[in-house]
Amino acid sequence: MSDVETTPPERDALLPGIADLDAIAPEAARRPPWLDALRRIRRSRLAMAGLLIIGLLGAIALAAPAIASQHPDDNGVWRTTDMRNREQTPSAEHWMGTDQLGRDMLSRMVYAARMSLLIGVVSVSLAIAIGTLLGAVAGFLGGAADMAIMRFMDIMLAFPSILLALAIVVLIGEGLINVMLAVGIISIPTYARIVRASVLGEINREYVTASRALGASGSRILLRHVLPNALAPLIVAGSLGIGSAILDAAGLGFLGLGAQPPLAEWGLMLSDTRQKLFTAPWLVAFPGVAIMLTVLGFNLLGDGLRDVLDPRLRGR
Amino acid sequence: MDQGDAATMEATTATVEDRVWDGDTVLDVQGLVKHFPVRSGVLQRVSAWVKAVDGVSFTIKKGETFGLVGESGCGKTTVGRTILRLIEPTAGNVYFEDEDVFAQSRKDMKRLRRDMQLIFQDPFSSLDPRMPIGESISEGLTVHGIKGEEADTTIRRVLKEVGLHPEHSRRYPHEFSGGQRQRIGIARALALRPKLIVCDEPVSALDVSIQSQVLNLLNDLQNEHGLTYLFIAHNLSVVEHISSRVGVMYLGKMVELTDRDSLFANPLHPYTKALISAVPVPNPNLKRERIILQGDVPSPLNPPPGCSFHPRCPIAEAICSEVDPVWRNVGTVDVEHWVACHLVDDDAGSGHSKT
Numbered sequence: 001m002s003d004v005e006t007t008p009p010e011r012d013a014l015l016p017g018i019a020d021l022d023a024i025a026p027e028a029a030r031r032p033p034w035l036d037a038l039r040r041i042r043r044s045r046l047a048m049a050g051l052l053i054i055g056l057l058g059a060i061a062l063a064a065p066a067i068a069s070q071h072p073d074d075n076g077v078w079r080t081t082d083m084r085n086r087e088q089t090p091s092a093e094h095w096m097g098t099d100q101l102g103r104d105m106l107s108r109m110v111y112a113a114r115m116s117l118l119i120g121v122v123s124v125s126l127a128i129a130i131g132t133l134l135g136a137v138a139g140f141l142g143g144a145a146d147m148a149i150m151r152f153m154d155i156m157l158a159f160p161s162i163l164l165a166l167a168i169v170v171l172i173g174e175g176l177i178n179v180m181l182a183v184g185i186i187s188i189p190t191y192a193r194i195v196r197a198s199v200l201g202e203i204n205r206e207y208v209t210a211s212r213a214l215g216a217s218g219s220r221i222l223l224r225h226v227l228p229n230a231l232a233p234l235i236v237a238g239s240l241g242i243g244s245a246i247l248d249a250a251g252l253g254f255l256g257l258g259a260q261p262p263l264a265e266w267g268l269m270l271s272d273t274r275q276k277l278f279t280a281p282w283l284v285a286f287p288g289v290a291i292m293l294t295v296l297g298f299n300l301l302g303d304g305l306r307d308v309l310d311p312r313l314r315g316r
Numbered sequence: 317m318d319q320g321d322a323a324t325m326e327a328t329t330a331t332v333e334d335r336v337w338d339g340d341t342v343l344d345v346q347g348l349v350k351h352f353p354v355r356s357g358v359l360q361r362v363s364a365w366v367k368a369v370d371g372v373s374f375t376i377k378k379g380e381t382f383g384l385v386g387e388s389g390c391g392k393t394t395v396g397r398t399i400l401r402l403i404e405p406t407a408g409n410v411y412f413e414d415e416d417v418f419a420q421s422r423k424d425m426k427r428l429r430r431d432m433q434l435i436f437q438d439p440f441s442s443l444d445p446r447m448p449i450g451e452s453i454s455e456g457l458t459v460h461g462i463k464g465e466e467a468d469t470t471i472r473r474v475l476k477e478v479g480l481h482p483e484h485s486r487r488y489p490h491e492f493s494g495g496q497r498q499r500i501g502i503a504r505a506l507a508l509r510p511k512l513i514v515c516d517e518p519v520s521a522l523d524v525s526i527q528s529q530v531l532n533l534l535n536d537l538q539n540e541h542g543l544t545y546l547f548i549a550h551n552l553s554v555v556e557h558i559s560s561r562v563g564v565m566y567l568g569k570m571v572e573l574t575d576r577d578s579l580f581a582n583p584l585h586p587y588t589k590a591l592i593s594a595v596p597v598p599n600p601n602l603k604r605e606r607i608i609l610q611g612d613v614p615s616p617l618n619p620p621p622g623c624s625f626h627p628r629c630p631i632a633e634a635i636c637s638e639v640d641p642v643w644r645n646v647g648t649v650d651v652e653h654w655v656a657c658h659l660v661d662d663d664a665g666s667g668h669s670k671t
Binding site for chain 1: 397400402425426430432433436438441443444445446447452455456459460501504508
């Protein structure tokens with residue numbers, strides 16, 4: 001940047017120490033905060049490991065049609081039972097073997113990756129959207145609205161989450177979309193609480209007062225000052241939340257309430273093959289390990305992000 | 317453009333009943349009261365009131381700097397913020413020029429905010445850490461519908477005015493030093509071309525070497541733009557340097573108010589005397605009478621009866637703990653000297669009966 005011209009000389013003479021601002025703020029400190037955060041994520045090994053797992057999973061999910069040798073519902077003899085092909089051990093033709101109906105496991109696994117990521121992202125997005133709205137309203141309005149919203153959130157939190165999800169699915173019916181809804185709904189309180197806490201913390205900050213003194217409206221303060229500052233904890237909770245959402249959805253799938261056959265979904269695959277644990281262990285192992293790795297990936301990323309975005313660690 | 321606006325506004329805003337604006341008074345504060353409720357118990361019932369500000373009156377003329385001093389917790393900041401209606405008052409009136417601040421609708425209040433701005437004590441916490449400073453400065457402009465080219469030139473101009481490079485507008489607050497951040501805060505307050513700026517301890521958080529720079533900057537800006545300041549501080553040397561008139565607050569009440577020279581040459585209230593005697597003088601040989609106050613400031617939850625200063629007052633008499641002292645002018649017509657103390661003679665401020 002050219003700092004040579006511009007400022008009128010009298011003022012510079014009057015106020016020493018202004019011209020050498022570049023000495024105080026070297027190039028490195030001048031990056032916008034998000035770029036700075038990105039740099040720190042790259043330095044965190046855990047976060048990078050999580051990112052790697054998720055990236056790989058994402059790539060597999062995206063490239064599913066290219067990787068899969070068969071349609072996930074196909075057992076070679078289209079939509080008829082091919083008992084000759086069932087429960088084959090992993091081989092060159094079927095890398096992960098075939099399942100109890102003779103379908104290629106690898107094909108089903110990669111398509112199921114799509115399903116799990118979709119469930120995780122959709123349900124967490126839903127939860128963040130509604131949770132942010134509720135939390136912001138509660139924190140901003142306070143009083144009776146705050147009381148009503150947050151006590152309702154407390155009631156939801158009082159139930160074990162999987163039990164609540166179960167109840168919701170039973171209420172609105174089974175199926176993939178309803179499972180996403182249920183898993184989304186049960187995670188609303190988490191995000192509502194985070195946003196409310198951020199709002200309460202931000203609203204008394206001096207820069208919010210400054211904004212009010214300038215004549216800014218409540219909604220402007222909320223959108224421009226409060227929510228951006230609440231973003232970091234939301235990102236952390238969100239990435240941790242995707243992991244548990246996938247786990248919850250798989251649990252519901254295992255109980256037969258989520259994705260319905262012949263759809264390929266890890267929880268459902270696990271449940272369909274659970275009696276084969278001793279005769280065809282790979283049928284159980286592959287979906288189980290896949291769920292574990294996915295959840296681990298999101299948890300690692302979430303933990304890493306928390307370390308990076310924690311305001312107490314900023315500026316180091 | 318500003319003048320046109322002001323003209324139409326004067327036409328539309330009906331003159332405040334039985335109050336004639338002299339055209340010179342920018343701020344007129346009358347009997348300002350702010351009590352904060354203290355809630356306790358399960359039902360959050362109001363169990364007590366913190367009397368942060370308890371009947372404060374003063375006026376500020378155009379182009380003047382009015383210093384408001386007092387120790388921590390005496391209500392200075394609350395006065396400043398209530399005037400700007402960042403805190404709703406309990407009672408009292410505040411007039412900005414010819415308008416009743418507390419009677420404004422939300423929309424009119426937004427218009428008034430263009431003319432009344434605030435500079436904060438802590439320049440770090442008063443800037444949004446996630447906003448480039450240019451955006452912080454332009455926020456007021458955006459809110460009041462000034463955009464594009466006009467906003468850009470304004471930002472460049474105010475940054476230059478406070479001694480920063482216009483190129484710095486894309487940087488973030490953490491890239492600046494304390495003094496520079498305070499300049500940014502001043503630039504933000506200036507961007508809307510206000511008439512009155514409430515400076516809430518603007519130099520208390522700064523290094524002494526930077527303090528004078530910022531004070532001089534405030535002085536220059538006042539001369540250039542004819543600004544009026546309400547300068548809140550606890551440092552008497554700073555107040556003596558910058559103010560034309562000074563009000564002294566104690567426990568939510570004004571105890572003495574006069575012009576700067578009279579106050580420092582002839583303090584009348586025992587509290588003011590104690591404060592002034594505590595200001596360090598750079599002369600080791602000078603023997604001075606030091607008045608050292610005993611005890612702490614009483615809680616504003618339960619201020620003492622009578623004169624609230626009496627438990628710590630070195631000259632208190634029986635009457636002080638029983639009767640509220642009257643807020644009265646003991647000066648002359650030219651130099652008003654207001655004081656709230658039973659033990660001050662009626663003509664003590666006229667300059668004839670110095671004790």
